[in-house]
Amino acid sequence: MTVTHTNTTEAPLVPDFDDDSDRKICFVCSKGNLDMAYPALIMANGALAEGIETHIFFTFWGMDMINKKTMDDLQFTALGNAAMHMPPGLGKLSDKHMPQGLAGLPGMTGMATKMLKKQIADLDVPEVPEFLQLLSDMGAKLWACQMSVDMMGLDADDLFEEVVDVINVGEFMELSDGAQIVFV
């Protein structure tokens, strides 16, 4: 923000980048829907850009975000989503919520997924696999949940290469000591 008064100072005004901050944040991703994959990724990106130590722990349906078989193909559905609007471009109708009966018609999930992907791409936000690679390059640590891996019959080879390790809840508690935890 530009200030309007005139203020000439002798010592140069230097921003405080607060490099010594020991802030730490852990995101827990428990959902595998396309729309629920993004909140943690976008906030993690913001945290990393602020130099904050960032961990992301994937559990239950969130495993789909790091399972190589599913991560490219997350879906968005209007079913059960009472906040879902009619598609944009339909005038006043676009302000209305979508009738749930309509949301359940064949092909609607595919259509909704395609539309959401386009809206995300229009904002130049990457798809989930590319986003996870970016976060990892920025220094995020990705962790998979041991119980979910066991329950879903997965092994390390099924997981995105940048996942650091499969850990149990006790280990997650240890690594999140002193951190802010955001559950999605």
Place this chain on the structure above:
Amino acid sequence: MSTTTIAGHSVNVNDEGFMTEYDEWNEDLGRELASMIGIDELTAEHWEAINFLRGDFAERSETPTLRRVTKVGGIPTKQLFVLFPKKPAKKMAYVAGLPKPKGCV
């Protein structure tokens, strides 16, 4: 508008200290801004990033985000964190005499 004196030049800055006038910046000022935030030497790699930021801002009137510097400028994200530790997006913008990037990603 605040002004501050950097390396003998009086420049316009915002309330955090980021320069607000694109044309007041020059390479000497860039070196000075870098040294004030702990980057003592600007290497060719630093300049590649700074020049991309300035060129992109001149075209789009917007400071590029980290992702754009990587995707369009071709400089790997990991390298940006090495060149401008901890907060590369803000630090690059500061050294290049530009506002902080506004984009979320």
